[in-house]
Structure formats: structure tokens, C-alpha cells
Amino acid sequence: MTGKGIRFKWGNANSCTRIIRYVIIGSMRLLCLIILLLSSCQAVKAPPQLLPANQEINIIVVTDIHYLDSELLEPYSSLYRALTMGDGKITHYSPEIVSAFVDEVIRIKPHALVLAGDISFNGEKKSHIGLAQKLQEVKNAGIPVLVVPGNHDINSRGTYLYSNDGPKPVPNVSKEEFWSIYSPLGAVHAVSMDKNSLSYVYQISEDLQIMMLDTCQYERGRVRSDGIIGEKTLVWMEDNLKKAKDAGITVISVMHHNLLPHSSLFRFGFTIDNYPQAVRIMEQYGVPLNFSGHMHIQHIARSGEYSGMYDIAANALTVFPNYYGTLTIGPDKSMFYKAKKVNVSAWAANAGVTDQNLLRFDEYAYAFMNQTIFHRMNERMANAEISDEQRAVMIEFAQMLNTNYFAGSPSETNEENEKIYDLWKEHFPNFFTRYFDSILKDNTQSTQLFIPARGL
Numbered sequence: 212m213t214g215k216g217i218r219f220k221w222g223n224a225n226s227c228t229r230i231i232r233y234v235i236i237g238s239m240r241l242l243c244l245i246i247l248l249l250s251s252c253q254a255v256k257a258p259p260q261l262l263p264a265n266q267e268i269n270i271i272v273v274t275d276i277h278y279l280d281s282e283l284l285e286p287y288s289s290l291y292r293a294l295t296m297g298d299g300k301i302t303h304y305s306p307e308i309v310s311a312f313v314d315e316v317i318r319i320k321p322h323a324l325v326l327a328g329d330i331s332f333n334g335e336k337k338s339h340i341g342l343a344q345k346l347q348e349v350k351n352a353g354i355p356v357l358v359v360p361g362n363h364d365i366n367s368r369g370t371y372l373y374s375n376d377g378p379k380p381v382p383n384v385s386k387e388e389f390w391s392i393y394s395p396l397g398a399v400h401a402v403s404m405d406k407n408s409l410s411y412v413y414q415i416s417e418d419l420q421i422m423m424l425d426t427c428q429y430e431r432g433r434v435r436s437d438g439i440i441g442e443k444t445l446v447w448m449e450d451n452l453k454k455a456k457d458a459g460i461t462v463i464s465v466m467h468h469n470l471l472p473h474s475s476l477f478r479f480g481f482t483i484d485n486y487p488q489a490v491r492i493m494e495q496y497g498v499p500l501n502f503s504g505h506m507h508i509q510h511i512a513r514s515g516e517y518s519g520m521y522d523i524a525a526n527a528l529t530v531f532p533n534y535y536g537t538l539t540i541g542p543d544k545s546m547f548y549k550a551k552k553v554n555v556s557a558w559a560a561n562a563g564v565t566d567q568n569l570l571r572f573d574e575y576a577y578a579f580m581n582q583t584i585f586h587r588m589n590e591r592m593a594n595a596e597i598s599d600e601q602r603a604v605m606i607e608f609a610q611m612l613n614t615n616y617f618a619g620s621p622s623e624t625n626e627e628n629e630k631i632y633d634l635w636k637e638h639f640p641n642f643f644t645r646y647f648d649s650i651l652k653d654n655t656q657s658t659q660l661f662i663p664a665r666g667l
């Protein structure tokens with residue numbers, strides 16, 4: 212009896228101990244969960260520590276990633292064929308290019324990463340979520356990620372899964388969804404938000420701000436391809452620039468559409484509709500530099516001949532030569548910009564990738580660009596009365612001009628290619644001649660820029 216009693220008691224004591232242990236373990240788990248939740252809330256809500264004034268600041272800028280989530284592209288879909296006839300976007304390798312880029316950003320560890328819109332292929336929700344997951348790695352490395360939308364990112368009507376059986380519609384994102392996906396990466400800490408657009412001001416240091424300007428035009432549930440800084444946003448912009456100037460803070464700006472004309476041929480639809488007004492305000496408050504995308508080519512334009520400001524329109528990350536930009540701002544606010552190729556080959560070798568296109572990516576990207584130019588030109592030249600030999604040298608000339616144009620390098624003309632150009636003028640006096648004229652006129656060395664210190 213006693214033994215049973217003891218056993219019973221012991222059994223009872225064991226149950227009590229277990230209950231106490233469960234309560235203690237349960238409480239500890241709950242406490243851990245609360246701490247985790249509080250620390251994650253802290254990670255989102257606590258403003259980042261402001262860097263002191265007069266310190267060198269490094270920023271990485273990138274545009275027109277046109278990221279397409281790998282699950283939205285099946286191997287035998289019609290998009291592959293369309294891409295070889297397209298505008299040079301290496302969309303089918305966009306996840307790999309972005310992975311290589313993200314690794315490079317984390318290694319460089321700038322004070323901020325800035326994306327100037329058209330970050331998704333054509334606004335697919337899945338692409339936005341997939342890209343934000345990759346960018347979260349940058350955020351986790353302590354680098355704020357600042358994003359503005361481009362004309363392909365929000366309310367897109369062309370969002371598809373490119374399946375082997377043909378394109379199938381998939382969800383896009385609204386303005387609110389776009390903001391909820393990307394703002395936790397950096398914009399949530401903005402020091403000023405525009406009520407009428409997704410524009411905001413992010414403060415990097417005590418004497419440097421980045422003004423992220425949403426230049427998209429939302430109309431009847433769609434986004435137009437041309438851009439503008441809306442009237443109310445201009446008022447918000449000027450108010451912030453005035454406050455910054457009064458406080459001795461230098462401001463650089465970022466937008467998707469171009470602030471200044473970059474081409475004598477492509478102006479409407481590219482340069483924001485009210486650029487004279489916007490530039491005048493920015494110049495008035497001493498903004499030295501704007502960063503934009505949209506054209507996919509690399510080109511630097513300057514307002515005014517001896518003063519004014521610069522607009523760097525950057526090459527799209529997924530288009531040859533796959534540039535992103537590094538911007539170093541000295542303690543005196545002098546600025547040095549340099550375009551750099553993302554090193555996909557090094558990333559592929561490191562990641563154990565066996566795809567030769569990725570392991571020799573520079574060659575692949577150059578060949579892909581030339582292939583798209585060949586297909587587009589060859590198709591349009593189908594009915595021209597020219598020999599095969601003439602056709603070949605004319606296409607070669609077009610490839611040389613185009614690849615240099617996208618790379619921000621001037622094209623040299625000589626006696627030999629002047630003769631080839633004459634063939635273009637003779638057989639295609641309209642669009643192609645005007646296009647090549649504009650390249651030869653506008654194509655300047657645009658891969659780097661130094662802006663001396665100006666003072667406010």
C-alpha cells in the first residue's frame with residue numbers, strides 16, 4: 212500500500228513537475244516570441260542611425276532590372292523567341308543577374324542601394340515579391356534599399372505566366388501593394404512623404420538626403436509610359452528642397468523617367484513632361500545630380516553649359532553591358548559616379564553554376580544584344596534592294612552603333628563606315644537614318660562623371 216502510495220505520490224509529483232516544467236518552458240517560449248516580435252518591430256520602426264556630417268558616403272544606383280520570377284517563365288514559352296527579337300533585355304537570366312548583383316552590393320556595403328523603377332518585368336506580383344526577397348538580403352546586411360516605381364511596375368495590364376501552352380494572366384500590384392512590398396526595405400524611414408504620389412525623402416547623413424520622386428502617371432487604373440512630377444508633388448518637392456537648403460543639407464534626386472532630354476530623337480515619353488519647371492526648381496535649390504532610367508541606354512546630360520545640374524540616365528541592369536552605378540560623395544560634397552558591369556561570371560563560378568552562358572556572361576550578353584539587333588534589322592531590310600554583302604556590313608554598322616550607345620561609349624566614324632552609313636541613308640532615309648544620326652550626335656562618354664564641390 213505504502214509502496215503504491217509512494218509510487219502514487221511520486222507519480223503525482225512527476226505530473227506536477229512536468230506541469231511546472233511545461234509552464235516554465237511555455238513561458239520562456241512566449242517570452243522569446245515576444246522579444247523576437249519586439250525586435251522585429253524595432254527593426255522596422257526604429258529609424259536608422261543618421262551618419263554624421265562631412266563624411267564620405269557611398270551609394271549604389273541601379274535601374275530597369277525588369278525582374279521576371281523564374282516560376283513565370285517556362286522553357287518552351289513563346290517569350291524566349293520574343294526576347295531574341297526584342298529590345299535586348301536578358302529577361303530569362305534576370306534572377307541570376309539579380310543574385311550576382313545582390314552579392315556584389317553586400318560585398319561593397321554602400322550606405323544605401325537605390326532602384327530607379329521598372330524593377331519588375333511587367334508588374335507581376337510574383338516578380339515583385341521574388342525581387343523583394345532578394346533585396347531583403349541587402350537590407351539584412353544593414354543597407355537600406357530605396358525604391359521608386361517605373362511605368363512597368365504598377366497596375367500593369369500585361370502580367371502573365373509565360374507557360375509552354377501560351378501566356379496565362381497572373382496578378383499585378385496596386386500602388387498600395389507596391390508600397391507594402393518595398394517600403395519595409397528602407398522607405399518606411401522616410402523623413403518626408405508626399406501625399407499625392409509614392410515620392411519621399413530619405414536622409415542618409417546629417418548633411419545628405421536622397422529625394423525619391425515618383426514620376427508615374429496613374430490614369431483610369433493604368434500607368435502611362437510618359438512621366439511627370441505632378442503639380443502638388445512639385446510643391447512638396449520645392450518645400451523639402453527649401454528646408455534642406457536652409458539646413459545646409461545637400462539633396463540628390465532619383466526618378467524613373469528622365470529629368471533632362473538625352474536624345475534629339477527620343478524625347479516625348481522619355482523626358483518628364485514638365486522638365487523645364489522641375490529643373491528650374493532643382494537648380495534654384497542647388498540639386499547637383501539626378502539619377503534616372505527608362506531609356507535603358509547609358510547617357511549623361513547636363514542642364515546649361517557652364518552650370519546647372521546633371522541627369523544620369525543609366526543602362527538597364529538586364530541589358531548589355533549590364534551596368535549599375537557607384538556614387539561616391541566626398542565630405543565636401545564633390546561627387547564621383549562610375550558605371551560598373553555586374554560580374555555574373557564570378558558569381559556563377561562561385562555558386563557552382565554549370566551553365567556556360569552564365570560562366571562566360573560578358574560574351575553571352577554581347578552576343579545576345581547583337582543577335583536582337585540582327586533579327587530586328589534583318590526583318591526590316593527584307594524588301595530592300597541590296598546585296599547580301601551590303602546587308603551584312605550595314606547590320607554590322609548598326610550593331611556597332613547600338614552596342615556603344617547602350618554602353619555609354621562614343622562611336623568612331625571613319626572613311627570605311629561612312630560609306631556604309633551612306634548605304635543606310637540611301638535605302639532607309641527615314642527612321643533608321645534619323646536614329647543613327649541621333650546616336651552619332653548624342654553618344655558621348657557617359658560611364659563616369661565628376662562633379663566638383665559647389666556649396667549650397
Ligand SMILES: [Fe+2]
Nearest residue numbers: 275329363505
Ligand atoms: Fe524599362
